[in-house]
Amino acid sequence: ALAALAAARAANLDAATLAIKLDRVGIMTGRGVEQAVGGITVIDDSFNGNPASVAAALQSLQARNVTGGRRVAVLGDMLELGEDAPDYHTALAKHLDGIDGVYCVGPLMRHLYEVLPAGKGLGWHDDPASLKPGEVANLLRAGDVVVVKGSKKMFWVNKFVPGLVAALQAKA
Structure with missing residues (x-):
């Protein structure tokens, strides 16, 4: 624009x-659209994920004013990074100051999950196609701000965020 x-x-x-x-x-879906559902703010940034855009999404989440809740990141694999992909995923750990919880999705995000500080890891799921949004919704509570970020094939094509919103609405 x-x-x-x-x-x-x-x-x-x-x-x-x-x-x-x-x-x-x-704003196009998957490019930062925010929704408030049951006292939880969901930021859908699921259309694209690469090291720079994930770091920027985490920095934006860190800067959010959160009252009575947590800053939560649901992170999916960053695809098409070549043989250094595991290192790129592990390196995201240095961008997690001020993030209260991280839920990792995909085999590459396992590398990040394994180095998360104690208490920061909310869970890991290997296959985005079988991830049930309700599982993630059950980890969230009123006041939380959650960003969903990963390569398009991780969340966007599976319509994860609409499913998460529906699960949060059902929970509210």
């Missing part, structure tokens, strides 16, 4: 009119 506004301004077009129209576009 910012690039479109900059291009309009550079072309001496009416950027203010474009900004009004861009305001109505909204």
Whole structure:
């Protein structure tokens, strides 16, 4: 959106009119859409996951003002990273200060799960296709802010976040 506004301004077009129209576009699912469900804030950032974007999502979660709840990350494998993929997953541990709990999904995220500090690991599940959103919903409580982040094949294609929202609604 910012690039479109900059291009309009550079072309001496009416950027203010474009900004009004861009305001109505909204955010695509899986790209940071937030929903409040049963006192829990769910941030759906499930469309893409790579080392930089996961670190940014964790940093954004750390910066959130959370009252009476926890900062929770549900992290799925970052795919297509080559032979260094296990190291990239383990390295995420250095981005977890201020994160209260982490639930890991996928065989590569097992590398992170195994190095989590005591009390920070909420669980690990190997196969995103068989992960039941209700299992994760049962780990959450009112006041929590949870971000769901991983490669598209981990959560987005399996419609995990809509399932999590439905499970939280049923629990509320």
